[in-house]
Amino acid sequence: MEIVSILKKVKIPELILTHICLSCQLVSVKSEVCIVAESDKDWQEEQERVRFVIHEIKRKLKKIKGRASDLKDRVIDLRKNFWDDVTVNLDEVDDVIETQASLKQQAEFLSERERSHGQLSQQLKTLQRLQESPYFGRIDFQEEGESESESIYIGIASMMDQNDEDFLIYDWRAPISSMYYDYPPGEAQYETMDGAIRGEITLKRQFIIRNQEIKGMFDTGLTIGDHLLQAVLGNNANTKMKSIVATIQKEQNKIIRNEKSKLLVVQGVAGSGKTSAALQRVAYLLYKYREVLSAENMVLFSPNPLFNSYVATVLPELGEENMKQTTFHEYLVQRLGKQYSIESPFDQMEYYLTKSDEEQYEARLAGIQWKASLNHKQLIDNYVNDLEKKGIQFRNISFRGEKLISSAKIRDYFYSLDRTMSIPNRLEEVSKWLLEKIKVFEEKERKEDWVLEESQLLDKEDFLQVYKEMQDEDEYSDDPFFNYAREEQLLRKKVVSDKLKPLKRKVKRFFFLDVRKTYAKLFELEKYRVEEEPLWDEIATLTLEQLKSKSLTWEDATPYLYFQDKLLGFRENAAIQHVFIDEAQDYSPFQFAYFRQIYPNSRMTLLGDINQAIYAHALHSDTLLTSGVEEKQERITLQRSYRSTKPIVEFTKSFMPNGDEIEAFNRDGEKPKVYEVDDPYTRNQMLVNHLREWQKEYQTIAVICKTKEESLDVYNRLQSSLPVKLIDEETFTFHKGLVVLPAYLAKGIEFDAVVVFDGSNDQYETELEKNLFYTACTRAMHALTVYSLGPYNRFIEDIPTEYYQHYKVHSYYPKQ
Numbered sequence: 001m002e003i004v005s006i007l008k009k010v011k012i013p014e015l016i017l018t019h020i021c022l023s024c025q026l027v028s029v030k031s032e033v034c035i036v037a038e039s040d041k042d043w044q045e046e047q048e049r050v051r052f053v054i055h056e057i058k059r060k061l062k063k064i065k066g067r068a069s070d071l072k073d074r075v076i077d078l079r080k081n082f083w084d085d086v087t088v089n090l091d092e093v094d095d096v097i098e099t100q101a102s103l104k105q106q107a108e109f110l111s112e113r114e115r116s117h118g119q120l121s122q123q124l125k126t127l128q129r130l131q132e133s134p135y136f137g138r139i140d141f142q143e144e145g146e147s148e149s150e151s152i153y154i155g156i157a158s159m160m161d162q163n164d165e166d167f168l169i170y171d172w173r174a175p176i177s178s179m180y181y182d183y184p185p186g187e188a189q190y191e192t193m194d195g196a197i198r199g200e201i202t203l204k205r206q207f208i209i210r211n212q213e214i215k216g217m218f219d220t221g222l223t224i225g226d227h228l229l230q231a232v233l234g235n236n237a238n239t240k241m242k243s244i245v246a247t248i249q250k251e252q253n254k255i256i257r258n259e260k261s262k263l264l265v266v267q268g269v270a271g272s273g274k275t276s277a278a279l280q281r282v283a284y285l286l287y288k289y290r291e292v293l294s295a296e297n298m299v300l301f302s303p304n305p306l307f308n309s310y311v312a313t314v315l316p317e318l319g320e321e322n323m324k325q326t327t328f329h330e331y332l333v334q335r336l337g338k339q340y341s342i343e344s345p346f347d348q349m350e351y352y353l354t355k356s357d358e359e360q361y362e363a364r365l366a367g368i369q370w371k372a373s374l375n376h377k378q379l380i381d382n383y384v385n386d387l388e389k390k391g392i393q394f395r396n397i398s399f400r401g402e403k404l405i406s407s408a409k410i411r412d413y414f415y416s417l418d419r420t421m422s423i424p425n426r427l428e429e430v431s432k433w434l435l436e437k438i439k440v441f442e443e444k445e446r447k448e449d450w451v452l453e454e455s456q457l458l459d460k461e462d463f464l465q466v467y468k469e470m471q472d473e474d475e476y477s478d479d480p481f482f483n484y485a486r487e488e489q490l491l492r493k494k495v496v497s498d499k500l501k502p503l504k505r506k507v508k509r510f511f512f513l514d515v516r517k518t519y520a521k522l523f524e525l526e527k528y529r530v531e532e533e534p535l536w537d538e539i540a541t542l543t544l545e546q547l548k549s550k551s552l553t554w555e556d557a558t559p560y561l562y563f564q565d566k567l568l569g570f571r572e573n574a575a576i577q578h579v580f581i582d583e584a585q586d587y588s589p590f591q592f593a594y595f596r597q598i599y600p601n602s603r604m605t606l607l608g609d610i611n612q613a614i615y616a617h618a619l620h621s622d623t624l625l626t627s628g629v630e631e632k633q634e635r636i637t638l639q640r641s642y643r644s645t646k647p648i649v650e651f652t653k654s655f656m657p658n659g660d661e662i663e664a665f666n667r668d669g670e671k672p673k674v675y676e677v678d679d680p681y682t683r684n685q686m687l688v689n690h691l692r693e694w695q696k697e698y699q700t701i702a703v704i705c706k707t708k709e710e711s712l713d714v715y716n717r718l719q720s721s722l723p724v725k726l727i728d729e730e731t732f733t734f735h736k737g738l739v740v741l742p743a744y745l746a747k748g749i750e751f752d753a754v755v756v757f758d759g760s761n762d763q764y765e766t767e768l769e770k771n772l773f774y775t776a777c778t779r780a781m782h783a784l785t786v787y788s789l790g791p792y793n794r795f796i797e798d799i800p801t802e803y804y805q806h807y808k809v810h811s812y813y814p815k816q
């Protein structure tokens with residue numbers, strides 16, 4: 001095997017390291033590196049240490065395997081013979097109590113064993129991972145006042161030596177390990193419970209260890225040397241996101257280890273590692289607060305279902321459980337899906353992109369922006385204040401088509417209650433009052449003829465239940481007439497009770513309050529007309545139409561739920577201690593305010609990129625990453641982009657405002673290509689050939705379109721020539737190979753190579769379309785090609801021509 005160890009001694013500039021180690025894909029890394037022969041003493045000593053540590057790991061593995069297997073046998077045995085050790089005696093009250101105690105003890109015994117077994121399996125998994133690659137970093141740290149430095153080896157978990165005295169490996173999340181990410185050699189310090197420990201880093205070294213062998217070794221003067229990063233970033237994209245634990249950058253480390261902020265906002269350019277840092281942060285918090293925090297106490301809101309599967313393996317790879325993951329749409333559907341069909345953000349986006357010729361388009365757009373704003377929230381708050389005094393719409397309570405209690409009576413009762421009580425508390429009172437009334441009605445109703453008729457139709461089980469009830473009551477008599485009468489009584493009771501159950505359930509859930517009708521009044525009453533919004537009347541008409549058809553547009557769903565929670569009350573989710581919101585720029589200020597309401601005490605980490613704000617509400621208005629959030633917050637900015645090669649970053653940053661602040665990681669590659677083609681047939685032909693070529697080199701290739709419709713069209717065209725998959729909003733996992741998808745579904749994800757199917761002026765014109773185009777282009781890691789049917793879009797005009805290769809292609813086909 002060809003291995004070149006890389007250390008600091010001999011300098012060979014501009015070495016193309018195609019012969020490094022092919023098995024770990026350290027290929028095509030072109031940079032100035034330092035290199036020494038394999039026989040180097042340091043290399044050998046390090047390899048010796050790796051062997052020693054792995055030997056220790058194996059020893060531990062053997063020991064734990066033995067213990068785990070013993071424990072497993074004992075658990076199985078305990079489960080099988082659970083009852084043998086329980087004294088069951090139910091004769092006397094004392095005996096029952098004793099039996100209960102004995103049962104409890106046995107159950108606790110079993111669960112304690114099961115827990116221990118779980119912990120051992122966890123340790124086993126971690127050791128198995130360490131066995132492959134025990135660590136990735138080393139720092140030699142000489143603490144102030146000490147005469148010698150200590151070598152700290154850093155890996156994904158800690159491991160002690162045989163006598164449990166010294167650490168052979170430190171967990172990357174241990175306080176001392178933070179220096180590895182934060183400091184180059186020289187003065188350094190780390191925080192402990194007892195204050196800062198100061199000293200000097202005398203050596204900083206990175207390793208690539210695979211299959212128990214050192215494949216690469218770098219001494220670095222930087223925080224985290226570029227060599228390793230070059231190697232990692234040069235690899236092909238995967239359908240699963242990778243952990244960045246070995247190469248976390250200093251700025252990212254600030255996000256990961258931030259403990260002070262209640263609200264942490266990360267504005268990071270495309271590919272700057274926001275999502276990666278967020279996941280490492282979850283792992284860090286789970287480690288640091290392991291006594292009090294578990295994966296169930298954290299939730300990640302992600303941009304689409306595909307993204308969930310994309311990031312699903314990062315935490316398990318680090319030996320941690322995944323936190324809950326959901327999309328905000330999923331959350332809204334779960335809360336409101338029974339009453340309404342809820343438009344997805346993607347459908348709203350399709351509307352925005354494709355329906356500009358519709359009559360109501362302008363009004364809808366104005367509505368999208370208004371309903372995203374905190375002004376709309378204020379309007380609702382004012383309205384709810386008024387509703388405390390009057391105006392709530394109630395429903396009649398009816399049973400079998402007959403009105404039992406009129407909405408007017410309910411309203412009068414509600415508004416007769418103490419006004420200092422909140423609306424939900426008053427509803428609780430109304431509910432009790434109604435249930436009392438229903439109870440009285442229930443007793444009367446049992447005597448009705450229909451009840452007897454229905455009782456004949458009861459199931460056999462119902463009769464048996466009544467029979468059992470009579471026996472339990474000890475009312476079984478020798479007098480058959482008495483029995484018959486009692487049976488009828490009970491059957492009648494059962495029929496009415498069963499029939500009223502759904503109604504009672506609804507009353508307990510405050511169904512008597514008509515939320516929809518009350519919300520609609522906000523758009524009907526002159527009092528709430530928003531004068532400063534010129535299209536208010538149109539917005540109101542549209543909203544009322546939607547409400548009538550029992551569907552909620554994306555822009556309406558959050559305000560509606562907010563309003564509903566205000567009226568009916570909402571039990572906050574106290575279990576969630578940390579909320580992560582990825583692609584935070586896509587949430588409106590109103591939506592964020594709603595998050596605050598449902599998770600009032602949780603810490604929040606918001607991650608986003610203002611340049612990727614693609615939803616219509618972001619037009620001319622604040623998003624979470626601008627100034628929309630007034631709360632106290634800590635902001636961290638990431639300017640360096642890691643995903644794409646330098647030429648791709650130079651291309652994409654050139655047409656973005658403040659693009660000059662975006663910094664490319666120095667990774668070489670081909671310049672992006674822009675093909676202006678004058679007919680669709682030629683473009684298709686070229687595209688197929690192009691993709692065929694790429695398939696030889698790359699594992700994940702995306703043809704990114706603007707809309708769903710365009711994606712479907714491209715998919716249909718390519719299908720007959722190439723193995724291709726179409727990704728839509730219902731796609732939950734994606735696989736290697738060639739995919740076609742709209743840009744908004746590619747958010748957060750990356751591909752080896754990307755084709756923008758049509759980057760023409762007709763397609764990308766507005767400011768939001770620019771962001772969409774930017775989002776599409778920045779998905780590419782190694783190669784980017786833009787096809788344009790006719791003249792390319794005006795944003796490309798802003799790019800210096802030396803940053804891309806431009807081709808004008810004339811039709812292969814004769815014009816007809």
Ligand SMILES: Nc1ncnc2c1ncn2[C@@H]1O[C@H](COP(=O)(O)OP(=O)(O)OP(=O)(O)O)[C@@H](O)[C@H]1O
Binds near residue numbers: 252
């Ligand atoms: N410190 C790092 N070491 C190695 N790779 C990194 C590092 N930071 C980021 N990357 C890589 O860069 C790519 C982009 O990272 P990530 O998806 O986390 O960025 P992002 O800021 O969320 O991007 P976007 O907003 O464009 O979706 C990933 O392949 C990730 O593995």
